[in-house]
Amino acid sequence: QVELEESGGGLVQAGSSLRLSCAASGRIFYTYAMAWFRQAPGKEYEFVAAIPWSGGSAVYADSVKDRFTISKDVSKNTVYLQMNSLKAEDTAVYYCAGDYLRRLKKYDDAAPPDYWGQGTQVTVSS
Numbered sequence: 001q002v003e004l005e006e007s008g009g010g011l012v013q014a015g016s017s018l019r020l021s022c023a024a025s026g027r028i029f030y031t032y033a034m035a036w037f038r039q040a041p042g043k044e045y046e047f048v049a050a051i052p053w054s055g056g057s058a059v060y061a062d063s064v065k066d067r068f069t070i071s072k073d074v075s076k077n078t079v080y081l082q083m084n085s086l087k088a089e090d091t092a093v094y095y096c097a098g099d100y101l102r103r104l105k106k107y108d109d110a111a112p113p114d115y116w117g118q119g120t121q122v123t124v125s126s
Contacts, residue, residue: 002026002115004096009120014088016124020081022096022117030054033101034079035113036070038092038122048094049081050104059105064090088126093119 008020020036028034035050049070051058058070069082079096097104098115107113 002028002098004098004115004117006094006096006117006120009094009122011123011125012086014086014124014126016086017082017084018086018122020083020094020096020120020122022079022081024077024079024098024115028053028077028098028115031100032098032114033104034070034072034115035097035099035104036079036081037095037097037107038090039095039119040089040092043092045095045107045109046092047105047107050101051079052101053098056101059101083122086122086124088124091122091124093121095119 003025033050033052036048037045039045049060051070067085071080096117097113099113
């Protein structure tokens with residue numbers, strides 16, 4: 001079983017940058033993708049970005065495209081989310097996840113991703 005641990009969240013001002021990390025213990029299934037989701041207070045989980053673990057292009061939500069970059073370090077079993085030009089509406093708990101890309105792009109409460117972290121809080125003050 002793969003366990004995920006996120007880090008790097010915090011309180012920042014609008015326009016600032018943060019980098020989140022997600023360290024995985026255990027072997028990530030090679031056909032999976034790793035992703036970031038977020039959940040703002042009172043809202044549903046929102047897909048943010050995903051990257052195939054064994055190669056392929058990253059995909060992003062329109063709301064973060066051109067501001068956020070997802071990347072991976074396979075040797076460290078770690079996924080990153082570089083967040084630039086942060087806005088107040090980016091405030092949320094950010095979760096790391098892993099599963100087939102098609103499942104990650106359509107989050108389903110009834111069948112959540114195979115790998116799921118505990119989350120890290122990101123608060124952006126305006």
